[in-house]
Ligand SMILES: Cc1cc2nc3c(=O)[nH]c(=O)nc-3n(C[C@H](O)[C@H](O)[C@H](O)COP(=O)(O)OP(=O)(O)OC[C@H]3O[C@@H](n4cnc5c(N)ncnc54)[C@H](O)[C@@H]3O)c2cc1C
């Protein structure tokens with residue numbers, strides 16, 4: 001089975017976001033970048049399919065040289081090959097999706113994995129965009145997955161429940177937390193990853209449809225008041241919520 | 249200028265977010281001088297469409313087909329894009345719900361349109377729409393403009409208020425969209441829904457519990473408080489990772505981002521990843537025994553003390569207030 005995982009390299013969740021000098025993106029000084037957490041789930045599911053069905057897994061990332069770090073991590077987790085679509089330009093999700101779709105077409109996977117969302121811009125769009133560009137079925141926000149006889153059965157999360165969805169291969173899957181916990185790279189894996197090559201390609205130039213005009217911090221929430229200590233303060237809290245905030 | 253407002257239904261009932269999308273579209277159409285058309289897709293849904301009239305869509309299009317009774321991302325995306333084309337829609341508006349987020353990227357590709365995802369504000373500046381979208385789980389906001397001829401927007405639930413219907417019934421126009429077998433390459437076979445369970449992304453009040461509750465059995469009191477308030481139960485990652493609560497309740501940067509009118513954080517310390525998911529709530533109540541817990545930095549109303557005493561007392565007090 002041919003498996004491909006698209007992975008992104010993003011500021012870790014500890015990051016205290018500061019707006020950069022261009023006023024349109026974050027100041028990356030001192031920011032630690034990691035593999036997008038949802039993409040770790042995607043890598044894990046891909047590796048599990050390989051373990052069950054045989055085949056190989058290729059990780060693909062679009063971005064500057066720094067993305068090699070995340071590709072190395074994927075290799076260390078057990079991915080067989082890695083491709084960097086080397087491009088440091090600003091791209092909207094459509095433009096990233098187009099570049100990924102072009103690259104993936106050549107690899108013709110049976111299952112193409114994404115994370116459900118990048119935790120930088122939180123678009124949750126690229127997986128299904130690539131699926132539409134390729135004319136493939138897709139199942140997004142998947143917490144459970146089973147592939148047999150050219151058919152994928154998956155469970156995807158919706159508000160307050162799950163949908164049980166079926167599609168034929170080739171298919172796009174976007175991974176949500178809730179399936180298997182991503183494995184940690186083993187020492188052996190880390191050593192092996194050092195010697196695996198990362199193929200580099202240049203994607204077609206960006207053509208964006210969405211333009212960022214400004215990035216800013218949300219209005220700071222001023223710490224409110226301590227209503228009180230212990231049960232004695234409960235009536236006052238209820239009064240405030242009812243009369244002042246008017247939310248109950 | 250034509251706004252196609254996609255009105256989501258489940259089990260032949262329009263969702264609250266459907267009215268939010270219609271209402272937000274109608275405000276923009278008013279400011280820009282355009283028309284709003286509501287779109288309802290499903291098995292037999294014509295009789296639910298007129299209700300959109302009271303929120304600003306005097307005209308609705310209904311695409312009914314037995315095969316559309318079950319949700320299919322591929323078929324629904326085709327229907328939306330085809331209707332948009334036939335009506336020359338310039339703006340396609342959806343809710344940022346599980347369904348809307350599934351469809352919007354596909355619709356954007358089909359219409360060669362830019363996508364502004366999970367908008368929390370929409371305004372008009374110099375004749376164009378400026379969409380505000382939270383990024384980094386709400387640690388920052390961006391203002392974006394869609395430069396393509398058609399734009400697709402998803403609107404975060406609960407943020408745009410629908411208000412009350414003015415009672416106008418919309419006209420209903422049935423449209424036939426040709427669908428072939430391969431348009432149904434993905435189909436939902438069945439749905440499991442926790443009965444009566446309100447999702448954190450849809451609730452206007454959330455009561456969340458953290459590790460300070462010491463064990464899954466103690467969430468009974470959180471559920472009871474939530475029950476009295478008609479609220480959803482949320483959780484910190486610590487309790488989800490411990491297996492006390494299902495992960496679909498997790499609030500935070502790697503969980504759900506929520507903006508309810510009231511968020512009650514019980515025995516949650518307020519780690520940066522948790523704050524990212526809930527600090528845009530309108531009002532925040534924190535109950536924590538540690539007066540220095542970071543959650544108090546974002547709380548409008550803080551209660552210092554033992555959750556095991558405060559929560560039951562709070563439930564009683566709300567019962568009194570609400571006459572339950
Ligand atoms: C990559 C990554 C992603 C993450 N994503 C998320 C996310 O999406 N969401 C999330 O929530 N976390 C996330 N985290 C975890 C986060 O860093 C914290 O570990 C977590 O939020 C802590 O949960 P907590 O507040 O329940 O527990 P704790 O930090 O242990 O806090 C427990 C609190 O309960 C209080 N307490 C104890 N007993 C009582 C009592 N009897 N009465 C009242 N108060 C009491 C304590 O004073 C304390 O403040 C993430 C972490 C990482 C590394």
Ligand SMILES: Nc1ncnc2c1ncn2[C@@H]1O[C@H](COP(=O)(O)O)[C@@H](O)[C@H]1O
Nearest residue numbers: 006007062114115117118123124125126
């Ligand atoms: N630059 C990138 N390179 C490779 N994959 C990406 C990139 N950006 C996003 N993705 C993939 O698309 C998913 C959804 O991202 P997004 O639509 O940006 O939220 C991520 O979880 C990744 O799997």
